[in-house]
Amino acid sequence: MGDRAVNSAGPLADAPDVPSSLRPGLRALIALAATGVVVASLVLLNDWGSVFGVLSATRSVSAGQPPLPADAAATPLATPEVAPAGEGGFTVLLRQEGTGEPVGWDPCRPLRYVVNDEYAPPSGQYLVQSAVAELQRLTGQVFVPEGTTQEEPSDRRAAVQKDRYGDRWAPVLIAWSEPGAASGLAGPVAGYAGxxxxxxxxxxxxxxVTGQVVLDGPQLGELAAGSAGLARARGVLLHELAHLMGLDHVEDRAELMYPSTTLLGVDFAEGDRRGLAAVSGRPCRTDW
Ligand SMILES: [Zn+2]
Known part of the structure; x- marks a missing residue:
């Protein structure tokens, strides 16, 4: 190992068709470290210390509540995909304290996002659009792109940024960055999100109400450039976006929410999809 995930991208790109079970030495890959976050009274939701970080979810914001947006509908904007039969195979980031129900997004409002493409690889736009479309299909959460932003990722990102985005919840920030600009991407970390x-x-x-997805552009660009790499880079984005939707890591390496990339990890497995269904279709909110 040494310099970040590109190490693993090299040999993996040379053997894209070899099942991971036969090439254990090649599987370590893109590790993505969990990063603690820190906003006011926030809970650190993941402290694994390795791989696919979770930015963590905050429990409250101190900036006050913005007004109910005009685009809040009375009914869900779309319908989640039906989850595969069976149980388990997933973990959620946050549950309601009393009921224990998974916390999710409001399905009656679009999930708006902006992209900082400063360090985006050539395949960056494809990767974001493709992964977002898949998450929208599976969760019924309507994603609406709001273009690009200059905003940099931050562990202390404010949920309301009036000067930049107006008097509302800030859109989700999808940031193509690199380790020098986002310390959470140090080492083999390819991305983190929450x-x-x-x-x-x-x-x-x-x-x-908002969140961040932080991606190592140079590292994922190198991964994506290999013959089977584009699908694996897309798998990393799917993993990060699933964190954004509220899923945590699992220990089963057959699932995409396993904390590091695997040769098989290019798409959601059954447990992942049950998890996405569990955090989807949550109640619509009309208080703010
Ligand atoms: Zn992760």
């Missing part, structure tokens, strides 16, 4: 939650007016009505 939602920010706020409390509702009533108990057990936490919901996600």
């Amino acid at each position: 939602p920010q939650a706020v409390d509702g007016a009533q108990p057990d009505t936490q919901r996600y």
Whole structure:
């Protein structure tokens, strides 16, 4: 090992068709370290210390609540995919304190996002659009792109940024960055992500309102350049976006939410999809 995931991208790109079970030495790959986050009273949701970091979710924000947006509909904007039969295979980042229900996004509002493409690889736009489309299909959460931004990722990102985005929840930031600009990408980390939650007016009505997805552009660009690499780079984006939707890591390496990339990890497995269904279709919120 040594310099980041590109190490693993090299040999892997040379043997894209070899099942991971036959090439254990080649599987370590892109590790993505969990990063603690820090905003006000936030909970660190993941402290694995390795691989696919989770930015963590905040429990509340101190910036006050923005007004209910005009684009909040009375009914969900789309329908989640039906989860595969069976149980388990996933872990959620955050549950309501009383009911234990998974916390999710409000399906009656679009999930708006901006992209900082400063360090985006040539395949960056494809990777984001393709992964977002898949998450939208599976979760029924409508994603709306709001173009590009100059905003840099931050562990202390404010959930409301009036000067930059107006008096509303800031859109999700998808940032193509690199280790020198985002310390959370140091080492073999290829990306990290997480939602920010706020409390509702009533108990057990936490919901996600914004979040960040931080991607190592140079590293993923190198991975994507290999013959089977584009699918694997897309797999990293799917993994990070699933964190954004509220999923945590699992120990089963057959699932995409396993904390490091594998040769098989190019798409969601059954447990991942059950998890996405569990955090999807949560109640619509009308308090703010
Ligand atoms: Zn992860």
